[in-house]
Ligand code: HEC
């Protein structure tokens with residue numbers, strides 16, 4: 001406080017200092033009425049949400065031109081093979097950036113629930129099973145997955161090169177495209193088809209049925225038409241097509257990085273606590289304060305849902321009932337194997353900083369780990385995107401809490417060796433408090449890139 005501060009302010013400050021000294025509290029540590037010190041520390045770590053960490057593997061991650069191009073692409077159904085599905089078809093803002101369904105609906109019913117895209121930039125691994133190590137690698141996967149967008153890199157090249165509204169911003173970010181993108185040099189529907197590709201597995205199945213060669217190898221000795229078209233291309237043209245896919249994916253990733261929560265009631269509560277108000281300034285209703293107490297204490301949710309995203313960014317098996325038809329979803333176990341052989345990784349040829357990418361990939365668990373484990377989702381904005389879990393089987397936050405409390409939705413008999421969490425047996429009032437707390441993690445306003453709409 002400067003010497004020129006008004007007299008009232010100076011007297012006020014002196015009074016406050018006197019009061020603090022009188023209470024023997026010269027170094028007031030934040031406290032919350034009814035919380036232990038450890039619980040207060042856990043609550044303080046939940047807020048504020050820091051800016052998205054940098055992604056050096058994507059040079060345009062924070063380029064506003066890439067954000068604008070990515071936003072346009074996110075809503076463009078021409079990114080899908082059938083021309084009627086965009087990213088926004090399944091990741092709809094009105095449905096919390098999810099689709100509101102139990103499990104995704106692509107070309108066929110998908111194995112898992114559609115993830116919400118809120119605050120993803122802070123995650124380490126992407127997809128429920130963590131099979132991608134960056135947002136742009138994730139997007140490369142969705143675009144060419146025969147189950148989702150089902151497009152190919154040559155089709156994307158034709159799209160971007162043929163539409164001036166896409167071509168100009170794309171070239172400004174990623175360099176010139178060939179003047180002519182003819183179907184001779186760049187056949188449509190061409191891409192490398194990896195051995196684990198669902199289209200290949202299906203097609204081999206058909207080939208086996210058609211030829212009666214039941215003992216054909218896993219790929220049936222069958223070359224997928226996309227691969228055949230790809231093999232006809234010159235290596236330098238293959239590079240151009242792959243660069244188109246990666247450019248589209250990096251712009252999409254730049255846009256996704258802006259899908260970031262604003263202030264939620266929890267943030268206002270923590271801010272008030274930090275500035276010395278043990279009641280949290282009334283930012284949370286009383287029931288939600290009790291819910292936070294449980295969350296950081298007796299119910300031990302903080303063991304996995306910690307920090308500003310309320311996620312440890314890691315993988316766990318909670319003992320959930322698997323989705324019908326997908327009883328053997330191996331989760332992280334398969335995610336690790338797919339990540340190991342992925343064409344697009346932070347340490348690969350298409351990364352803008354392979355060294356930084358390699359650091360993230362340095363300590364992957366050995367093959368065999370992670371059976372039935374799925375990534376802990378962030379709980380920010382959780383109330384906006386029911387249903388829940390990778391199975392989408394829990395319809396509401398009440399059902400999620402009933403799962404943790406009473407084991408409703410748990411697998412019949414988790415084997416004794418399986419480390420799954422045990423039901424907490426909370427009272428109905430405690431369950432209601434936890435639900436109320438989860439509802440206070442929704443921000444008051446949509447980010448500026450979204451609110452304009
Ligand atoms: C047909 C519906 C569908 C479409 C279209 C779709 N997605 Fe998804 N998305 C899903 C499903 C289902 C998952 C979860 C899959 C999994 O984890 O195995 C998912 C997961 C994701 C994730 C991972 C989220 C996380 O928490 O790790 C991102 C990022 C994503 N999608 C972005 C996109 C982008 C970008 C597009 C457009 C190129 C897109 N999606 C198109 C259904 C869809």
Ligand code: HEC
Pocket residue numbers: 295299300301302303304305315316317318320373374375376377378379382387388389390391397400401404421434438
């Ligand atoms: C052992 C780690 C762990 C603990 C402890 C834990 N969670 Fe979770 N939580 C997870 C994982 C992992 C998932 C995703 C599981 C899946 O889909 O297979 C999840 C999912 C959720 C979801 C659904 C989010 C979504 O987007 O689908 C909510 C809500 C949730 N947890 C709340 C809680 C609450 C409340 C507690 C305390 C009662 C708690 N969790 C305790 C790891 C944990």
